[in-house]
Structures are given as C-alpha cells and as structure tokens.
Amino acid sequence: MTFAIGDHDFLLHGKPFRILSGSIHYFRVHQDQWADRIRKARQMGLNTIETYVAWNAHAPREGEFDLSGNLDLGAFLDAVAAEGMYAIVRPGPYICAEWTNGGLPAWLFGDGAGVRQDEPRYMAHVDRYLQQLAPVLEPRQIDRGGPIILVQIENEYGAYGSEKSYLRKLVAINRRIGITVPLITVDQPVDDMLENGSLPELHRTGSFGSRSHERLDTLRRHQPTGPLMCSEFWDGWFDDWGSHHHLTSVDETAHSLDELLERGASVNIYMFHGGTNFGFTNGANDKGTYLPIVTSYDYDAPLDEAGNPTEKYWAMRDVISKYAPVGDEKPQAAPEPPSFTAPLRSVLPLWSVLDLLGDWTTHDDLPTLDSLGHYEGFALYRTTIDVAGPAILRIDEVRDRAQVFLEGDSIGVLARDHHDTAIPLPADAKGTLDLLVEDQGRVDYGPRIGEPKGLIGEASINGEPLRGWSVLPLDLSAIDRVSHALESAGAPSVIAGPAFAGATFDHPGSGDLYLDTSAWGKGVVWINGFCLGRYWSRGPQRTLYVPGPVLRETGNQLVVLELQAASGSDVSFVPAADLGHTEA
Missing domain, CATH: 2.60.120.260 (Galactose-binding domain-like)
Incomplete structure (x- = not known):
C-alpha cells in the first residue's frame, strides 16, 4: 500500500491517481453525522476527504489534550476509511479556517512565544502538539493500511511569512513522529506567496476558486514537475455579522471545476460540507474594522449546513462524472423539519445567577481575560463609582463588546466594530458600575492573531483612572x-x-x-x-x-x-x- 508523487501524477500503488477530495471539518459536524456526510461525498464522485485539525479545540488549556467525542479524529478517519475513501490531514499548527484564533490555542500567547516562526518556545509547543497527534495519524497512513495519503505543512504560510527554517523544522517534526506519506504546502497562486510558503522538497499546491487555467499556469511555474493540485477550490464563502449571506454562481463554480479537471489537475473542494461554528468557535477578521463570523459555516457548499445536497452538489457531480466514475447511488433528500x-x-x-457561574477575582487595574485563563465567551467587570456632575466613561480598547450598567440599569454599549471607546454616564453617577464583556470571536487571519480579549488598557471617568475591579469570568x-x-x-x-x-x-x-x-x-x-x-x-x-x-x-x-x-x-x-x- 503506497502513495507517492511521480513526475507527472500522484501514484497510488504505483499507478496514476487523481485526487478528487472534499473538505469536511470533523469539529464542525456532530460525530453521529460524520458517516452520512462522508458517504454523500463519495456519492458525488469524490474519493478523498480533507480535514484541518483544530489544535485549540483539542487543547483548550495548556497540559490538556482531548481526543474524545466530537474531537475523536481517529474515529473520523476510520469513518473515511470505512467508506472506501482516502484522507488528507492538515494539522497546521495554524489553520485559519475562519475558526477562532486560526486554530492556535489562546494560552500559547501567554509566555510571549513567537507564533508561526522558528522560535524556541513556540516550536516546543508545536513539537508536543504533533507528538500528541502521532498515535492518531501514524498508524492511519496508507502504508500502514490506513486512509491518509497526504499531510500538509502549515497553511498558506506565504501570505504570512517566509522563514524557511520554520518550515524545515515543521517537516522534521512530522517525520520524527512517524509521518511517512508525502508532505504538501498550499498557497494562493501569487508568485511571492508560492515562493515564500514552501520548500523545494515539499510539493506545492494552490488555493483558488476561479480562473483555473491562469492559476494553474502560475502554480506550474513554481512546481515544474509532479501533479498539479488545487487543494482549496473555493466553491463559496463565509459570512460575518452585519454583512450579507454570500452565494456563488452554480454555473461559474461548475465551469471553473471543469476547467481544472480538464487540465488533469487534482482538487480538494473547500468546502464540500461546511457545518457549524457551534459554541464560541467562530473566528473573526480585522483589517481596520473588526468583523466576527456568524455561527453557520454553510459556505454555500454542495452539501448544506444540515447535510442536504444543493443545486451546486448536482452540478459538480455532473462535472466530476466527465472525468471519473460516480456510480448510480445518490443521496436521498431529508424530510422537511417540523414547524x-x-x-x-x-x-x-443574569444578576440573580452570578454565584452559579464562577468565582470573582479582584484587581487594582483592568486584567485581560487571557491573563485570567478565560479564553471564550463572557466576563463581568465590576467597580463602584461616585461622580459629581456629568461623567464620561472611557476604556482604552474593548475586545469585543461591552454592555454598560449602572446599578443594574442599562447605559449603553461599547462596540469594537464601531471603534467605541467612550460613553456618557448619568449626571452624578454613583453606585455599582458593571461592564458585561463578550469575546465575539478571535481573529483568525493576519497580524492580530493571538491578541488578548476583555477590557484592554486603562479605564477612566473624566480622565481619572478607575481602580479596584472585581472580575467574574462566566463559566458557561x-x-x-x-x-x-x-x-x-x-x-x-x-x-x-x-x-x-x-x-x-x-x-x-x-x-x-x-x-x-x-x-x-x-x-x-x-x-x-x-x-x-x-x-x-x-x-x-x-x-x-x-x-x-x-x-x-x-x-x-x-x-x-x-x-x-x-x-x-x-x-x-x-x-x-x-x-x-x-x-x-
């Protein structure tokens, strides 16, 4: 049982093989529904399932590593194998994925580790993380009878950095833990990204969703031998709060896929089935304005959030049938949910159940939530004030939304996406001042990854610093x-x-x-x-x-x-x- 990269093709057991893959993130789909989604991928004509591994989902606290229940990556890969399909695993350590913090644990930033670079503290954490994955990944590789045929190094690193020693150390760690299948990288088909984000010994793939011929030509300049592959064929997009629901043209998506397959390229459809950002797992973007991502990760994918085939599913199935057998088996439509x-x-x-939701801590100045080991959801900041005359409350920075209350009465909201830093209080304000702060999702892309949450910097009223805070991280x-x-x-x-x-x-x-x-x-x-x-x-x-x-x-x-x-x-x-x- 072998899988290799040849001069022109991927080689499965020594014979040319085209990867027809679809992305399903096990951590965005209820575990009891994994088999259904995987089967529907096979019924569309796919032969491979790709998934990221969300480090922070498995390790929400330093020293923890959870592979149970919905985080049972081994069981997910076994379900892929049971359907007669292969697997591509992308363990990062950074994944983006519109997932909170791009998959990097928030605690990782507490000791000043330099993420996504060859920095000793960070690399030690990464080494430990990949060692914890080894018992799941190593025995499930194709040369050991499992489904895994490819493992990705980092994720679109060329859009972030160019440190070759970092990539080489990631390769070395993966090999040391027993990864023997070929290693790949992915970057957008832009010359500097493709150059910066990979190594000569790694097979480069591209990420794009249109203009397939042009993008494959760019990829070929940087990957002169071996099979061409778009390992993120974007067939939709994600939504953020306050924007609109993104849809992409079925016909244009099918046409771009047809162009790609006509060239003989392999593909991973991102997403085949998007799933849901359950809990507090959604990411955010901030390129000047903070934009938290919604709960649904439907992505306008061929299989919708509930696992139902869409018009795009059938159009892509028709395209795939021109290049590979899809069989006669088709997914059945689910009955309409009741109303x-x-x-x-x-x-x-909320005020009546605070004693059920955790323990207060006291501080002279404002702590960040990260400094309290609280990495998601909500916290209540409380102090007392006594002001004569008009009053303006100012916070240096709010991450990401603070509802302001005086003696339990609502005063207003300080919102990060509105760049709010100040709010008027009633004249002669006196009593208990509460700020209910929501972490609306950690930035998943760009230089603001890893920033702490909560109230940042100093709080003041009319320019006078506010001291003496009690903070209750809400344990939900x-x-x-x-x-x-x-x-x-x-x-x-x-x-x-x-x-x-x-x-x-x-x-x-x-x-x-x-x-x-x-x-x-x-x-x-x-x-x-x-x-x-x-x-x-x-x-x-x-x-x-x-x-x-x-x-x-x-x-x-x-x-x-x-x-x-x-x-x-x-x-x-x-x-x-x-x-x-x-x-x-």
Whole structure:
C-alpha cells in the first residue's frame, strides 16, 4: 500500500491517481453525522476527504489534550476509511479556517512565544502538539493500511511569512513522529506567496476558486514537475455579522471545476460540507474594522449546513462524472423539519445567577481575560463609582463588546466594530458600575492573531483612572446549573436582557430542527446542554441549526442567554434555514 508523487501524477500503488477530495471539518459536524456526510461525498464522485485539525479545540488549556467525542479524529478517519475513501490531514499548527484564533490555542500567547516562526518556545509547543497527534495519524497512513495519503505543512504560510527554517523544522517534526506519506504546502497562486510558503522538497499546491487555467499556469511555474493540485477550490464563502449571506454562481463554480479537471489537475473542494461554528468557535477578521463570523459555516457548499445536497452538489457531480466514475447511488433528500412553537416558561436575570457561574477575582487595574485563563465567551467587570456632575466613561480598547450598567440599569454599549471607546454616564453617577464583556470571536487571519480579549488598557471617568475591579469570568460550560435554577423560576412577562430563559419541548418528528431567532436580540442558545452558538438580530443569519443527535423525543431542555431583549416569549422552530439576505 503506497502513495507517492511521480513526475507527472500522484501514484497510488504505483499507478496514476487523481485526487478528487472534499473538505469536511470533523469539529464542525456532530460525530453521529460524520458517516452520512462522508458517504454523500463519495456519492458525488469524490474519493478523498480533507480535514484541518483544530489544535485549540483539542487543547483548550495548556497540559490538556482531548481526543474524545466530537474531537475523536481517529474515529473520523476510520469513518473515511470505512467508506472506501482516502484522507488528507492538515494539522497546521495554524489553520485559519475562519475558526477562532486560526486554530492556535489562546494560552500559547501567554509566555510571549513567537507564533508561526522558528522560535524556541513556540516550536516546543508545536513539537508536543504533533507528538500528541502521532498515535492518531501514524498508524492511519496508507502504508500502514490506513486512509491518509497526504499531510500538509502549515497553511498558506506565504501570505504570512517566509522563514524557511520554520518550515524545515515543521517537516522534521512530522517525520520524527512517524509521518511517512508525502508532505504538501498550499498557497494562493501569487508568485511571492508560492515562493515564500514552501520548500523545494515539499510539493506545492494552490488555493483558488476561479480562473483555473491562469492559476494553474502560475502554480506550474513554481512546481515544474509532479501533479498539479488545487487543494482549496473555493466553491463559496463565509459570512460575518452585519454583512450579507454570500452565494456563488452554480454555473461559474461548475465551469471553473471543469476547467481544472480538464487540465488533469487534482482538487480538494473547500468546502464540500461546511457545518457549524457551534459554541464560541467562530473566528473573526480585522483589517481596520473588526468583523466576527456568524455561527453557520454553510459556505454555500454542495452539501448544506444540515447535510442536504444543493443545486451546486448536482452540478459538480455532473462535472466530476466527465472525468471519473460516480456510480448510480445518490443521496436521498431529508424530510422537511417540523414547524412548531413552545413557550419560554421561565426567566432569570443574569444578576440573580452570578454565584452559579464562577468565582470573582479582584484587581487594582483592568486584567485581560487571557491573563485570567478565560479564553471564550463572557466576563463581568465590576467597580463602584461616585461622580459629581456629568461623567464620561472611557476604556482604552474593548475586545469585543461591552454592555454598560449602572446599578443594574442599562447605559449603553461599547462596540469594537464601531471603534467605541467612550460613553456618557448619568449626571452624578454613583453606585455599582458593571461592564458585561463578550469575546465575539478571535481573529483568525493576519497580524492580530493571538491578541488578548476583555477590557484592554486603562479605564477612566473624566480622565481619572478607575481602580479596584472585581472580575467574574462566566463559566458557561456547565449550563446545567442555570437550567436547574430555571426550573423553579417565574414565568416571563417580558425578556429583558441580560437574562436566561428556559423552555421544555417535545420533538414532534425526528431528525434536525431549525430554531428561529428572528424575534430575539443577541445571545447564545443551548439545547440539552449542547451549545448551538450565537444569534444576533444584526443578521444575516436568522436561524440556528439543531443537529438531530442532540435532541430527545420528549423533554428537551432549551436555555437562551438573551443579552438585549426578545420581542416574544415563545420558542419557534421553522422548516428551513434562513441565512439572510444575499444582496452585497
């Protein structure tokens, strides 16, 4: 069992082989749905599945490494093999992927390690990370009877740096842990990126979604021998809050794929199935304005967020059938999810359950959340003030959104994407000042990767520094404590945030659901303890995908943390996703 890179082709067991791959990120898909998504890839004519490995998902704290449940990469690769398909693994360590912090653990930045470079502390962490992956990857390579045929070094490194010693050390670590399959790099088909992001001994591939002939010509100049491959064929795009839902032309995408395959190139379709940024895993971009990414990672992919074939699926299947057998087996359409409502039966102000959500720490000056070891979600900053006359509260920098309260009354919001740093307080302001701070997603691309979250720098009122802070990082990992408290809470007349509200509902059918969030303001939803992710009336996304495996036939427990206000007191489920308007 061998896989190699020949003078003209990939060679599977010594014979020419064209890679027809599709991206599925195991960490964005419920584990009980992996097999279904992989099978539908094979039914479209693909022979390979590609996945990133999200380091920070496996290692949320230094010293931890989780390969269980939805992070069981070995089980995912075994599911690929069970479908008779091959695998491409991209362990980074940096992945971008519109995933929080580009996959790099937030704790990595605490000791000043120089990321994505040949820096001793960083390389020691990377070495340990890849050693932890070795028991999963090494025995699942094709020459050991497994599905893995390629492993990628770094990710579009030419767009970030050019340090060859860093790439060589990554290669050395991968070989040392037992990776024997060919190693590749990927960069956009731009001369300096292709030159900076690879090494002569690594096989270069490209990332693009259009003008296939032109981009392959550029790639060929930098990879004069061996097979051409687009290892990220962009068939869609991602959305950010406040923008529109991105769609790409089915016909143009199919045409570009046809051009690519006509040239004899191999391909990895990014994404074949995008999935969902469950929990607090979405990334963000900041090129002057901070843009957090939405919960859905549908990506306008051939297989939609719920795993249903789209028009693009069938168009791409037709193109692939011109160059490879696709077989007669086709995926069946899933039944339409039911539409129904359930009442929100109880509500608790956030202020009444703070003792359930963690422990306070005290500080003279503002701490970052990272300095407290709190790497996602929310924290409450509290101090007391006593001001005569008009007052202006100023924070050097907010990352990423702070709701301001005086004696529990809402004053307003300081928002990073609006570049807010100051807000007026009532005249003669006195009492408890609270700032509820939300990390809306860590930047995943560019120089702002790794920046700490929370309130940054100094806080002042009318130019006088504010001292004496108490900070409560909200531990939302055990939302069951709040769910239990909601069982004895009163029924809501209105839902004025920040507040938790609860509902219980039976599933009138089976399979997936779509939760309608259009009547709610901004917040987070859990069902049976599983965090579906964030919602926001800013849009474009108006529904949250609920995977069928997290649901029960009866007695499903829903908890919502509403930060602003809800215009109704019902939970509504609808028969189709609403990912928002598409006007640019």
